[in-house]
Amino acid sequence: xxxxxxxxxxxxxxxxxxxxxxxxxxxxxxxxxxxxxxxxxxxxxxxxxxxxxxxxxxxxxxxxxxxxxxxxxxxxxxxxxxxxxxxxxxxxxxxxxxxxxxxxxxxxxxxxxxxxxxxxxxxxxxxxxxxxxxxxxxxxx
Amino acid sequence: xxxxxxxxxxxxxxxxxxxxxxxxxxxxxxxxxxxxxxxxxxxxxxxxxxxxxxxxxxxxxxxxxxxxxxxxxxxxxxxxxxxxxxxxxxxxxxxxxxxxxxxxxxxxxxxxxxxxxxxxxxxxxxxxxxxxxxxxxxxxxxxxxxxxxxxxxxxxxxxxxxxxxxxxxxxxxxxxxxxxxxxxxxxxxxxxxxxxxxxxxxxxxxxxxxxxxxxxxxxxxxxxxxxxxxxxxxxxxxxxxxxxxxxxxxxxxxxxxxxxxxxxxxxxxxxxxxxxxxxxxxxxxxxxxxxxxxxxxxxxxxxxxxxxxxxxxxxxxxxxxxxxxxxxxxxxxxxxxxxxxxxxxxxxxxxxxxxxxxxxxxxxxxxxxxxxxxxxxxxxxxxxxxxx
Numbered sequence: 001x002x003x004x005x006x007x008x009x010x011x012x013x014x015x016x017x018x019x020x021x022x023x024x025x026x027x028x029x030x031x032x033x034x035x036x037x038x039x040x041x042x043x044x045x046x047x048x049x050x051x052x053x054x055x056x057x058x059x060x061x062x063x064x065x066x067x068x069x070x071x072x073x074x075x076x077x078x079x080x081x082x083x084x085x086x087x088x089x090x091x092x093x094x095x096x097x098x099x100x101x102x103x104x105x106x107x108x109x110x111x112x113x114x115x116x117x118x119x120x121x122x123x124x125x126x127x128x129x130x131x132x133x134x135x136x137x138x139x140x141x
Numbered sequence: 142x143x144x145x146x147x148x149x150x151x152x153x154x155x156x157x158x159x160x161x162x163x164x165x166x167x168x169x170x171x172x173x174x175x176x177x178x179x180x181x182x183x184x185x186x187x188x189x190x191x192x193x194x195x196x197x198x199x200x201x202x203x204x205x206x207x208x209x210x211x212x213x214x215x216x217x218x219x220x221x222x223x224x225x226x227x228x229x230x231x232x233x234x235x236x237x238x239x240x241x242x243x244x245x246x247x248x249x250x251x252x253x254x255x256x257x258x259x260x261x262x263x264x265x266x267x268x269x270x271x272x273x274x275x276x277x278x279x280x281x282x283x284x285x286x287x288x289x290x291x292x293x294x295x296x297x298x299x300x301x302x303x304x305x306x307x308x309x310x311x312x313x314x315x316x317x318x319x320x321x322x323x324x325x326x327x328x329x330x331x332x333x334x335x336x337x338x339x340x341x342x343x344x345x346x347x348x349x350x351x352x353x354x355x356x357x358x359x360x361x362x363x364x365x366x367x368x369x370x371x372x373x374x375x376x377x378x379x380x381x382x383x384x385x386x387x388x389x390x391x392x393x394x395x396x397x398x399x400x401x402x403x404x405x406x407x408x409x410x411x412x413x414x415x416x417x418x419x420x421x422x423x424x425x426x427x428x429x430x431x432x433x434x435x436x437x438x439x440x441x442x443x444x445x446x447x448x449x450x451x452x453x454x455x456x457x458x459x460x461x462x463x464x465x466x467x468x469x470x471x472x473x474x475x476x477x478x479x480x481x482x483x484x485x486x487x488x489x490x491x492x493x494x495x496x497x498x499x500x501x502x503x504x505x506x507x508x509x510x511x512x513x514x515x516x517x518x519x520x521x522x523x524x525x526x527x528x529x
Contacts, residue, residue, distance in 0.1 A: 070295035075198035097297035100169035
């Protein structure tokens, strides 16, 4: 098994997290699409429909829509269904502020990588380790 | 992002837990938006007030946060879950949790406005003033039409700005992001405010940038149209500002077409029923202009089913003085103050299968959060079809 390193990520919220990569190229409206108690995506039109964020490393572009989505990160943490860490293509205010109070580590990708399709950078289901302080993502492929 | 010594000490907790958390939020969004420093803001508008949106974890967070948090600048708040004078039909637990949220905000010293259209209720600061608005329609409206400067804040970033009086100097607070680099060209003439909502939802989804130029709909638009457009943009993406006028769009390379076909696709996505058990008008809450139009359209008529009209208490009081609410109530309209359509506990799938509305934002959240079907029609069509 080889380990691929992505360095030069921006630290948005500090901390480390390790888990299985849950990857989507679609943004998420956390208020409308996430059920905090189970951590599941509830929107049938979303490619992660039915999947749970619990203990995953969520790799997705950014959050969209409702400003109240920030509270959902806190509700996920309180319900024990939060992701271990989050990798955004480009972190948005809702994700950054929600994870700041929920203590979920967040990094986003270096500028030149942020535009590439996420699933080409990180293989869904692969083991991911995120170290926000070091700005590094280690993926075993 | 650089913090001043004062800000560093507050972040370290020397000025209490609430301020430490607030600066932790500001530091995170400063990193996310590439800010160099924090700047003062004059006014914060906070969302996360309706219990249905923040849930038990949110109630608990606000209870703890408000113990040692006090507003540092004028702070207005979004709608709560229901009309304070009409708690009937609601579960005791909902009322109790909503009351706790109200106490938390009250002891922080917020202005109990319970409106998602603060720009219609309070005086507007001069152009260029930095504010921090979480309610997405208000952020988009204020950036685009009032020349204020806010990012598309989250409930928590606006809360942090409220107690610190500060926000990161980034994105839509700087000229560069306010000048659009992508334009949407509308290819047909709009007939109702619903078309503006559909354009907004389309633009929010299509545009990754923070601002967008809109061509083909004139250099200025009316307030109801601008509200529908702002609410639509705020619902579907992360764009926080639009600029009107074909001249603005002329100099932009990247152009996206919005024709009848695109409008129909958005409508098909959001309109999931042909009919509905009740009508809800709001999201954003209705203002005086929309109420005047509704009074005129319903003169001498009567709604054939329940029609809930959401507006702020301030607007309701003004509308009552000029006789609008009386006329609309005579037609069977039922006013709900302090609250709004999205995630209202008055509408859930146990009580109604589907809802008729003219708001794109309401349609989106009714489908996805309230889990009821939606018949999306413009106000004229609603009055025509559902009154006798």
